[in-house]
Amino acid sequence: MLDAFLWRAGLAGLGVALAAALLGCFVVWRRMAYFGDATAHAAILGVALSLAGGVLPPLGILVVAGLMAVLITVLAERGLGTDTILGVLAHGALGVGLFAAAVLPGPRVNLESWLFGDVLTVTWRDLGLIWAGTAVVGLVLWRHWGMLLTATLSPDLARAAGMDPRRATLLLSLLLAALVAVGIQVVGALLVTALLVIPAASARGLARTPEGMAGIAAGIGALSAVGGLGLAILADAGVGPSTVTAAALLFAIVTATTRLRGR
Template sequence: MMLLDSFLVRAALAGVGVALAAGLLGCFVVWRRMAYFGDATAHASILGIALSLAFGTPVTLGILAVAGAMGLLVFALTDRGLAADTVLGVLAHGALGLGLFAVALTPGPRVNLEAFLFGDVLTVGRDDLALIWGGVAIVGVLVWWNWGLLLTSTLSVDLAHAQGMDPRRGSLLLSLLLAGVVAVAIQVVGALLITALLIIPAAAARNLARTPEGMALAACAIGVLAAMGGLELAVTADSGVGPATVTVAVAVFAVLTAAGRLRRS
């Protein structure tokens, strides 16, 4: 397709894809107060880069493997009764330190960590687009298929048990989906900013929606607006796309929050 020959079109498609998946899952992050989860998995991706360089495997595969392992570790530790915010805080900063140390020790040419920390969506290729949109499709199908389980176990564990659901399965599924989204989003917004794309659109959507389904749709729409607006802002200001995307998302959040307070006053 000639259209995909343009790096700006590929960047826009990548940003929209990540924004859709992050907006959908970000609602559960906000509802469950799991803001540190994105940090833990994103920071762990740096360790995945180091392992990929050491063993000569594709970087994306290393990031996916380590991010998935981090998701399973978080699920296992919180399932044992440990405080989620404490576990995620320790793992997030520990994974970042270990990852940076491992990259420094990796033999061979130095890797440009800035692209992984802040994103480099303008270098997205066709294979990257296939990976991102394949991930979006998987997230969409699994969330739609398990919406009742995910939502009920988020609202009340006791209610989930009463309805014959296993809330642990919902938590495990959510952890793995979030790990996957974080892994494929690294190239778009970077390891340091992916949590913002998970949280800010969902938090802003609270001012627009009255139902969980409405909030999820609004979060996806705000995420897409931030992705497209961030790309335009980055091109105009000659800045990084990841930081510009987060800047637009914050601006939308501020406007919607102010409007919501005026409406309630």
């Protein structure tokens, strides 16, 4: 029984960490960290609505987070201040979600497990959904890597090549929503953005090419997942916070080593 729990926890964390690390490279390049926060915070509203309507939480999270991603993209294209939009929507979505969880009919929501993750609730079915989501993220990034990278580096160059930068932005936004939907059980709505940013930020100083950065970020994400599980067992702490702590420690080690080597 303990072995099954450890396998589920380890594989769930590994799947989320790999998808988050790959997608996180674009989040870092595009400075979309706050965008990830807004999408993740909307997940709480998705949980409340799905439980009130008798729908599976991952489906409700995917729909609400996807709508949030589209809304942010549309408002940003209309020339509104991006920082202001993200600040209002990120905190507004979290507040509305917490309010909805308190007043909507249906089973009471254990907010702590959705905010910080609870790997104890991950079943084999959930594990299948997580790895299916990871596969989708990996395949979409591989299939559209050239378009996404060109649109990230230079929207004007992308237009000249016949690409639509808005399509790239919307695609990344929807992938973020999918990641939130499958990863919220592992690290929670408040911490999922950390898995997007920290491994990618760690890999940035080690890589010489975008593809190299993605590969290194995936490796750091995997180490964070495995190390976080071990840290959680040793410290009797939550797996989600422990995973982010392991990622932060790796970031500190990589940053210090890189700076010392540079000197």
